[in-house]
Amino acid sequence: MHTTATHCPYCALQCGMNLRPTGDGSVAVEERTAFPVNRGALCGKGRTAPAVLSSRVRLTEPLVRSHATGRLEPATWEEALDTVAEGLARTRGAHGPDAVGVFGGGGLTNEKAYSLGKFARIALGTSQIDYNGRFCMSSAAAAHQRAFGLDRGLPFPLEDIPKTGCVILVGSNPAETMPPALRYFTELRENGGTLIVVDPRRTRTAAQADLHLAPRPGTDLALALGLLHLVVAEGRTDDAFIAERTTGWAETRAAAMAHWPEHVERVTGVPLPRLREAVDLFCTPATGMVLTARGPEQQSKGTDTVSAWINLCLATGRAGRPYSGYGCLTGQGNGQGGREHGQKADQLPGYRKLTDPAARAHVASVWGVDPDSLPGPGRSAYELLDALGTDVRALLLMGSNPVVSAPRAAHVESRIRALDFLAVADVVLSETAQLADVVLPVTQWAEETGTTTNLEGRVLLRRRALTPPPGVRSDLDVMNGLASRLGGPVLEKSFPTSPEEVFEELRRATAGAPADYSGISYRAIEEQDGVFWPCPDGGPAAGTPRLFLDRFATDDGRARFTPVSHRDAAELPDAEYPLLLTTGRVVAQYQSGAQTRRVGELNAAAPGPFVELHPRLAARLGAAEGRPLAVVSRRGRVVAPARITDTIRPDTVFMPFHWPGEGRANTLTNPALDPVSRMPEFKTCAVRLEPVAEGSDAAPAR
Template identity: 85%
Template sequence: MRTETAAPVDTHCPYCSLQCGMGLQPGAGGVEVVERTAFPVNRGALCGKGRTAPAVLSSRVRLTEPLVRSPAGELEPAGWEEALDRVSTGLAGARAGHGPDAVGVFGGGGLTNEKAYALGKFARVALGTSQIDYNGRFCMASAAAAHQRAFGLDRGLPFPLADIPGAGCVILVGSNLAETMPPAVRYLTELKENGGTLIVIDPRRTRTADQADLHLAPRPGTDLALALGLLHLVVAEGRLDEEFIAARTSGWPEARAAAMAHWPELVERITGVPLPQLRRAVALFCDAPASMVLTARGPEQQSKGTDTVGAWINLCLATGNAGRPHAGYGCLTGQGNGQGGREHGQKADQLPGYRKLTDPAARAHVAGVWGVDPDALPGPGRSAYELLDALGTEVKALLMMGSNPVVSAPRAAHIEERLRSLDFLAVADVVLSETAQLADVVLPVTQWAEETGTTTNLEGRVLLRRRALDPPPGVRSDLDVLHGLAARLGREKGFPTDPEEVFDELRRASAGGPADYSGITYGRIAAEDGVFWPCPDTARPHPGTPRLFLDRFATDDGRARFVPVTHRPAAEEPDADYPVLLTTGRVLAQYQSGAQTRRVDELNTAAPGPFVQLHPQLAERVGVAEGSPVAVVSRRGRAVAPARISTDIRPDTVFMPFHWPGAGRANSLTNPALDPTSRMPEFKVCAVRLEAAPADG
């Protein structure tokens, strides 16, 4: 007898901001990933994380029932009503005793748009607190701030990925796409097949740098000087696009003066990049008919990240590489919904639709959708690290959804201590992360294949993840959690559990805002492989906006703004006690804090644990051999991991991946010095010393 097989469910990978299309084939043993070749972003290609994503759906590795802290201090199973009662009591008690801002909410860049929207609304309406932010502040906040300053609008890529192969030259700054977003490497391959050139800027020679026509390896923390040096050469060599500058920009004289103070020989001394390489980079970039600069966490996760990104934007504007096809500046967002997560209210200073919380008109519009008095909405709160740093002092209770700062936050041991000092901590997550292990209540929630919802990828393409299977009986969605808590806090209405109903409200709340989703529906997304915002609700259906700024920039006068910036040192420079620079990043087989990928056997086999990459000269000075334990010590902590000796890194720099807790936790070392504009911590550079460690660490 022939058995009919259910058709695969079209959905998207739960990990990075590519949001690769995939199919999920339901079966007796769960679901199997199948290719979805028609989806334009990845055209069927998936990395190992995407292929193995269903492994985290297993009850063997994920949470399946609520947990509450017993009088003896242990997490024990409980029913949902008891768990929600405890959470509402803990949050309400802190609010009653210390005021609404004694309650904090911390979200995640992996939450769907619906959940991010509902979480922001819950904080401001049900709790009345200003203290909400999310781990996306650690992702691309500096690029977002620089976008806003220069263009008047922040969208990671103002053009589709498909435009990259049509560029003549791409400068990739601080990104290792081959390990962080492998399916995107095809765009770089096609660029080169089309005769274009690739310049990679990274202190390490990575798998991505191996593909470059030119690899520049600056000293960590000097990307700003490098960009200014290139712009100086553009001016000195007469390579400006004077017509574009005059017609479509403002502020050039001041930016020019700032760049001219960074002459090439000075930049060579600061960065360690030889002058001939600087000149070649300028020639490749300016000789091409159209060029792009793409940045990622390398230049952004610095205490001067906003200015650094601004310098790269200035380079694009000065050469006319903005606001036209196959040219421009873009940011490679990291987290799965890092873009949408900040557009709709998780961020401390923003309301849905990318509206400013301080704008009276924005407050009035959103308050009207929510049915509350605009004056009742709190003002801006603390940024992510500042919120975490205030735990246990000003902030007494915290609700956390989809984040693991015990591993992912800078100065992580301090943040772990702050979490432990709280009067009350509730964590909603898929797995029992290192942060969830500290909670008073842990709420098991649905994950990507068990729920429907939208995400927004790095292109600004709004996508639909579809439910492919039922969650375990003891698991509820985050929307159910917020509904139950809001009801207990006196808000019986306003927090629906149906994701499409939430999205329809989000559409109304975003209408007329910079990130306008009002013309996007679940039906349109499904029919069109996603819809690019802004997409207002118009009488004739708006087509969406794949390419921004072709006619005008999103500033009041339609002109892009040059911002004069000047190089300054990292917040912490090497000295006699800490003579080496540390930089951090990801590896191919793990993702972010590793809370999910570390539970997948195949991925752990490929990347079983942390390591310290260092140059042979440095290894010899320290007296460590390949594979032997080496201690990395900063002013904030100590981490120990096996040495990985390689000439692919500068002799003055060491690299550690940040996916693991325990002795090898890289973020025990990192510096929480904040960018003054974006409030992004300086993950990417700090001063350390190395010591040979005993075999037991």
């Protein structure tokens, strides 16, 4: 039977796999050893991905909320699309185009993300569009842009990691978040390189490191500045590289020297000898890398924190050279591509700026509209969600579940409930979809063709492997049908339903842009196991696997140092809330869990939320393993079983964020925003713990 080469629907590795029809209408996963990223390896989520294709767990017909019963009830596609178009048009007519919002997802293919941004701006005329990728790596993207002039998660392929001398991995736990990537760090050590892990928990990844630094949550910026201070004090800067390839060193050096290592030790809790050891491990070999993830990025100072780690790379000459550099481990499946092509509030396709007249003119010419008709920048993701039910009265949401995934989630849920109209296009009936007026069942990864861009900037092609169930349509079909109803045949033609036709338009829209896809085609992707952007038309067929080796993407070709100083988290412990909460993932679940919580094997491995705390803290509270604990912040209260372990700091507790209900971790988290990236401070907030009596009614999250 015919086997289809494709990619996993989950994280940004986009692991290669083969799908073989089973004869019962489903598919089985087989290894695809030739694909270079994972070389056949798959985690449990990838192996079980076909389970969500089952009609038993996914949506197979549109649902419309009945005025008579108040319940979501089956409807025809014509009825559902009519209702959505009427709801959006009614709101726009009564309150103006910016009263209609659009919220996208980092799992949408490039074609769908591109079309959604276009749909918001020319079909609805609204500026109010953003996506859940704002919660993923927007701080790293902002820091990348101001240092290098270009944002691509990794400026080099993963295969370069084992060839470097030392990696500092900051706030990342690939052993659980992207297990097939762990082999690159194992190979690094086998080759004689060293691994330093920065994490307040001794995670499965940290346990394999040569050095584990465990700072207090929210102090990564101070840690990076302390390391740079020691680099300068010990004469380990690369002065030739600084002079030839950078600007802004004098101001950055002065800022770092104000952060004395002894002070950094007090702020972070990392002993000074460990700081010196880290500097020695990083600076002794000729090459090195710093890789960050959500830990340092999901902070109200995340952009400056990432800039501090980039400064460390630049000062030591570990950027713009082979097997050296700074990179970000993107989280969501198409987190990279999703933010390149117009889902973000301030961007047009190809990473063009919405405020740039030349960019507006180019994209408008591809779309066949007047540049002046394009709206300006809108609200960032949390600000958009916070405005629901007030300034923004109707929302079209595709591929996201903010009721579980947004910070201050109980408040976000209340704002969603306050909407005049909500339409959700999704694969499953998520917690957010349950609140909708209309739910549209859409195709999944194995049922549609389209491209994604992985954390390396490698553009990949997923091929359709099986026919979707009757009653399910693609997101492209949804936008086409809505465009027809909102603007007639002319507007309908602007939203093709063929993914390859959309991609051909995307190529034209990105020509000459920072994220230039104009030289990429479906055929080229298949022939080469992916093409790295930028790939201008007429350029090398493989694109650009390694960025910045000759020059950086700034006007003068030099990287820019950014002077930064440590500042506290937006919320610190006090007498009422004496502990720090940090959140993250577990290996068997993914993001809000909307899909993975429907897979029996994954639920058996990770059946529900928990509160991880140190034995000393547990003894002080009288907490016992498996007994319920209440975690309380200024935003709400949640309850989950205790998990007692010495792998976490005694002043810190940890919760995974995959579950709704009384164990919803994001009920607690702080929406304080980074001033540059508008990233919320997911990674640290002040909490207290309260024992919950056995058999008592746990107070619900509020």
